[in-house]
Amino acid sequence: MTDDAPVLRIRGLVKDFDGFRALNGIDLEFGKGLLIGLIGPNGCGKSTMMKCISRTHPQTEGTIEVDGKDVSAMKPAEVAKMVANVPAEAGQTFGMSVMDMVMLGRYPFVDRIWWEDPEDERIAKEALRTFGIYHLRRKQVALCSSGERQRALIAKAYVQEPKLMLVDEPTSHLDMKYKLQVMEYLQKMARADMTVMVAEHDISLMARYCDLCVIMKKGEVVAVGDPKEIITEQLIRDVYEVEARVGLDADGEIYVLPKRYIEDDP
Amino acid sequence: MSKGGMLSQMKDGYRGLRSDLEEPDVSEIELKKKRFRLIVLFGAFMSVVAFLISISISSGGVIPLSDAVSALFSSIAKAIDGDTNLDMIELYVYNARLPRTIAAIAVGAGLSIAGCMYQAIIRNPLVDPYITGVSSGAGCLAIAATAIGFSVPFLVDNSLYIIPFMAIVGGIIAFLITMTVAEGSGGASINYILAGTIVGFAFASVQTIFMSMGKDNLTDIMWWLYGSFANVTWENAWIVFIPVIGISVIAMVWAREFNLYSMGEDQAAQLGLNVKRFKRVTMIVASVLTSLCVAFCGIIGFVGLVVPHACRMALGSDHRLIMPASIVIGAMLMLFADLVARTVLSPAELPVGAITALIGTPVFAYMLMKRGRNYDG
Numbered sequence: 238m239t240d241d242a243p244v245l246r247i248r249g250l251v252k253d254f255d256g257f258r259a260l261n262g263i264d265l266e267f268g269k270g271l272l273i274g275l276i277g278p279n280g281c282g283k284s285t286m287m288k289c290i291s292r293t294h295p296q297t298e299g300t301i302e303v304d305g306k307d308v309s310a311m312k313p314a315e316v317a318k319m320v321a322n323v324p325a326e327a328g329q330t331f332g333m334s335v336m337d338m339v340m341l342g343r344y345p346f347v348d349r350i351w352w353e354d355p356e357d358e359r360i361a362k363e364a365l366r367t368f369g370i371y372h373l374r375r376k377q378v379a380l381c382s383s384g385e386r387q388r389a390l391i392a393k394a395y396v397q398e399p400k401l402m403l404v405d406e407p408t409s410h411l412d413m414k415y416k417l418q419v420m421e422y423l424q425k426m427a428r429a430d431m432t433v434m435v436a437e438h439d440i441s442l443m444a445r446y447c448d449l450c451v452i453m454k455k456g457e458v459v460a461v462g463d464p465k466e467i468i469t470e471q472l473i474r475d476v477y478e479v480e481a482r483v484g485l486d487a488d489g490e491i492y493v494l495p496k497r498y499i500e501d502d503p
Numbered sequence: 504m505s506k507g508g509m510l511s512q513m514k515d516g517y518r519g520l521r522s523d524l525e526e527p528d529v530s531e532i533e534l535k536k537k538r539f540r541l542i543v544l545f546g547a548f549m550s551v552v553a554f555l556i557s558i559s560i561s562s563g564g565v566i567p568l569s570d571a572v573s574a575l576f577s578s579i580a581k582a583i584d585g586d587t588n589l590d591m592i593e594l595y596v597y598n599a600r601l602p603r604t605i606a607a608i609a610v611g612a613g614l615s616i617a618g619c620m621y622q623a624i625i626r627n628p629l630v631d632p633y634i635t636g637v638s639s640g641a642g643c644l645a646i647a648a649t650a651i652g653f654s655v656p657f658l659v660d661n662s663l664y665i666i667p668f669m670a671i672v673g674g675i676i677a678f679l680i681t682m683t684v685a686e687g688s689g690g691a692s693i694n695y696i697l698a699g700t701i702v703g704f705a706f707a708s709v710q711t712i713f714m715s716m717g718k719d720n721l722t723d724i725m726w727w728l729y730g731s732f733a734n735v736t737w738e739n740a741w742i743v744f745i746p747v748i749g750i751s752v753i754a755m756v757w758a759r760e761f762n763l764y765s766m767g768e769d770q771a772a773q774l775g776l777n778v779k780r781f782k783r784v785t786m787i788v789a790s791v792l793t794s795l796c797v798a799f800c801g802i803i804g805f806v807g808l809v810v811p812h813a814c815r816m817a818l819g820s821d822h823r824l825i826m827p828a829s830i831v832i833g834a835m836l837m838l839f840a841d842l843v844a845r846t847v848l849s850p851a852e853l854p855v856g857a858i859t860a861l862i863g864t865p866v867f868a869y870m871l872m873k874r875g876r877n878y879d880g
Contacts, residue, residue: 293772314775322773329626331765333820336531344763345775350756351823358532374531397774 274443277453321394384415546831602740611837618807639706640677650717674794729854730803
């Protein structure tokens with residue numbers, strides 16, 4: 238694998254669910270070290286595409302290559318060493334501690350039946366320190382704040398040492414401070430050569446932090462590129478059916494201010 | 504770039520907390536290994552103590568411990584030599600106490616592990632080993648055998664095995680129907696709960712019809728419905744003990760996978776677990792385990808539901824600790840419950856299933872009040 242080869246290459250990706258086409262011929266290609274924002278209305282196929290990439294859902298047609306390897310031809314454990322997934326919420330965790338949850342990220346790497354190696358523990362602890370939650374390692378995940386839980390979920394994905402990290406709505410339950418904090422962690426990971434793809438509804442936040450944005454609608458990609466170039470009032474109207482003000486603030490950062498939704502035709 | 508390089512780049516952004524720096528860096532894995540060793544040692548010690556108490560105390564009174572132990576060893580030595588000339592105490596310890604004691608250990612451990620597995624797979628704290636309709640299926644055919652004399656040709660002459668055989672068959676049939684319905688409706692955990700509930704109701708209804716058809720024989724089967732070790736002999740004790748303990752220990756191999764499953768199916772799949780296959784295999788194993796447990800000793804409730812929770816409250820979420828602890832606590836609770844069941848109203852016997860709940864409820868209620876506030880089980 239050369240350094241110039243794309244980390245993610247998707248060709249003709251189609252995913253059908255019982256007659257419903259969730260993804261319709263997606264073609265994408267990204268290099269390493271990018272923070273990519275995946276934007277689109279509810280049900281446009283963002284999460285489905287991420288699940289296809291991480292092989293949680295098999296695609297109906299098309300190919301997905303991560304680091305030059307076809308994921309559908311790989312064993313799940315091998316995919317887990319290259320692609321990590323951060324869910325929007327931890328869900329029920331049965332009293333699991335933060336440390337225990339982060340250590341689960343080492344599962345694909347542990348050959349022994351029962352105990353992880355000291356090296357696995359070292360990597361997990363280093364990730365806990367990196368994301369500022371080392372002091373919470375023995376705390377139950379359920380008792381952590383939403384921001385702490387989100388960082389723990391990112392740390393769990395991080396210890397998988399992935400080439401590509403897929404993050405699904407990481408800031409949906411977070412207040413302003415934690416939203417910014419989580420985005421900065423994701424940006425730092427991208428700067429450290431990991432490719433990070435984030436699905437989010439906060440377009441201003443995506444536009445500010447992401448190197449590239451992918452805009453989706455009804456299972457298709459309608460725009461890809463620099464957020465400052467592709468996010469326009471016309472695009473928001475076409476994709477979201479919402480009138481919005483799109484502009485640059487005093488610092489030159491893009492903002493999107495929704496004004497009113499466009500009524501569906503009766 | 505190497506991971507170390509990546510981490511050092513990222514660390515620049517983290518200032519660190521004083522508590523992180525002052526706290527000695529204790530290995531979490533070593534801590535867990537220590538706790539695991541402690542559970543094994545405590546379990547071994549308490550099992551020996553409970554075992555000795557169990558063989559010493561009976562409805563007829565207390566045999567001095569030294570006599571019970573010496574009778575135990577001498578009777579085993581005679582059994583190995585083929586000598587059937589046992590004295591009274593040896594007869595009592597070897598034939599009456601010992602098979603019952605090892606069956607209680609196996610059933611307590613087996614139901615606890617089965618409960619632990621189901622709770623982890625179905626991800627529902629109210630799940631017990633009977634959730635997939637196994638107990639109703641087992642009860643239905645066991646009662647068919649007892650109440651209306653339904654049987655199979657090759658077992659007609661061997662009444663000792665007829666109820667257990669029918670119970671195992673019934674339990675496995677009920678589980679297979681549950682699995683077929685659950686998988687046919689999507690295979691999610693909630694599908695298993697709903698399918699198990701309706702299959703359980705269906706078998707319970709048929710069971711009630713059989714009971715009304717054969718009401719003259721009801722006293723024979725009451726012991727089975729409420730759970731009892733009274734009918735355990737050497738002939739059937741091994742059939743319970745060896746497979747149940749074997750399966751329980753083998754199931755612990757999956758402890759890390761159960762931890763993974765606790766995060767949900769999508770996360771487990773994303774981390775490389777073949778979720779569908781794992782769920783099917785472990786559900787089948789747990790159902791066979793439950794069927795074996797109920798086959799010889801009837802339907803004993805409470806243990807499979809509460810013991811895994813108690814262990815989780817005391818030890819956290821790691822199945823590498825919960826599973827061995829469940830074996831130990833389940834076995835001891837069952838031994839103690841059986842001891843109470845056969846001695847309190849001697850010579851009459853109480854249903855052991857009622858005693859497990861009577862002993863366990865206050866203990867669990869206390870744990871719930873102490874730790875329930877922070878319990879996410």
